[in-house]
Amino acid sequence: MDLELRQLRAFVAVVDAGTFTDAAAALGLSQAAVSRAVAALEAALGARLLHRTTRHVRLTAAGTQVLARARAVLDEVAHLRRAVERSRTELRVGYAWAAMGKHTRRLQRAWAARHPAVPLVFVQSNTPAAGLGDGSADVAVVRRALQDPRFDTALVGVETRYAAVASDNTLARRRTVRLEDLARYTVAIDDRTGTTTVDLWHPGGAPATVRATHGVDEWLTLIAAGQAVGITSEATANQNPRPGVAYRRVRDAPPIHVWLAWWRDDPPAFLDDLVGLARAAYGTGPMNPHG
Numbered sequence: 001m002d003l004e005l006r007q008l009r010a011f012v013a014v015v016d017a018g019t020f021t022d023a024a025a026a027l028g029l030s031q032a033a034v035s036r037a038v039a040a041l042e043a044a045l046g047a048r049l050l051h052r053t054t055r056h057v058r059l060t061a062a063g064t065q066v067l068a069r070a071r072a073v074l075d076e077v078a079h080l081r082r083a084v085e086r087s088r089t090e091l092r093v094g095y096a097w098a099a100m101g102k103h104t105r106r107l108q109r110a111w112a113a114r115h116p117a118v119p120l121v122f123v124q125s126n127t128p129a130a131g132l133g134d135g136s137a138d139v140a141v142v143r144r145a146l147q148d149p150r151f152d153t154a155l156v157g158v159e160t161r162y163a164a165v166a167s168d169n170t171l172a173r174r175r176t177v178r179l180e181d182l183a184r185y186t187v188a189i190d191d192r193t194g195t196t197t198v199d200l201w202h203p204g205g206a207p208a209t210v211r212a213t214h215g216v217d218e219w220l221t222l223i224a225a226g227q228a229v230g231i232t233s234e235a236t237a238n239q240n241p242r243p244g245v246a247y248r249r250v251r252d253a254p255p256i257h258v259w260l261a262w263w264r265d266d267p268p269a270f271l272d273d274l275v276g277l278a279r280a281a282y283g284t285g286p287m288n289p290h291g
């Protein structure tokens with residue numbers, strides 16, 4: 001016999017209420033229905049969970065173990081329901097390092113004007129798919145091509161690359177820098193969610209030393225301390241100012257492409273509107289819909 005959620009709810013309610021009668025009142029069921037649900041749970045597990053008396057119930061040793069797990073299961077189900085309900089009332093856009101930089105507010109305003117009842121909420125997730133995989137985001141802003149066939153993408157814009165250097169570094173005195181200027185330093189690279197790889201440099205010109213980092217905060221902390229330099233998108237420069245860090249445009253680096261990504265078999269509501277408004281915010285106009 002398979003376990004059912006109603007059986008777990010009845011069991012937990014009896015423990016919390018102390019009697020079958022009070023549990024039935026709390027659940028809005030008959031006492032007989034609650035009793036049957038608990039009996040069915042015990043039969044499914046092959047163990048007695050409650051010692052019953054005419055006035056009270058108490059947990060058996062097996063019941064004590066089952067109770068904690070039953071609560072965890074019911075909590076997870078409640079979490080799933082809240083997540084689904086939230087997805088109906090807001091559209092969550094995930095990002096790893098920066099949302100859409102200077103275009104973020106413009107997009108939010110345009111979205112609010114068109115969909116006032118569905119807030120556009122940006123959430124940070126330092127994962128390659130920016131929250132799509134774990135369900136924390138309905139759509140994701142990604143700046144690295146996704147190879148995962150579960151996801152579909154739409155190109156929405158391009159961004160300039162910026163160097164990040166300590167504010168007392170001599171490079172901070174310049175308006176722009178070149179890749180070869182940065183190669184003389186240790187370069188901080190997040191190869192999981194960042195946009196920089198040693199392939200940016202020509203063969204023979206790559207930095208001698210690379211420092212692995214894990215997320216924008218660690219990356220910025222290293223740079224502010226003068227322990228490394230970095231290269232990132234203009235969105236990071238716009239959204240992540242940091243005392244001790246200066247951003248300078250890299251004039252000989254290729255631009256970064258910006259995509260929106262979503263589950264291929266479960267696209268969110270209003271996806272076409274979001275893609276169109278994102279492209280409008282970037283000023284890119286019509287684009288090839290797939291990255």
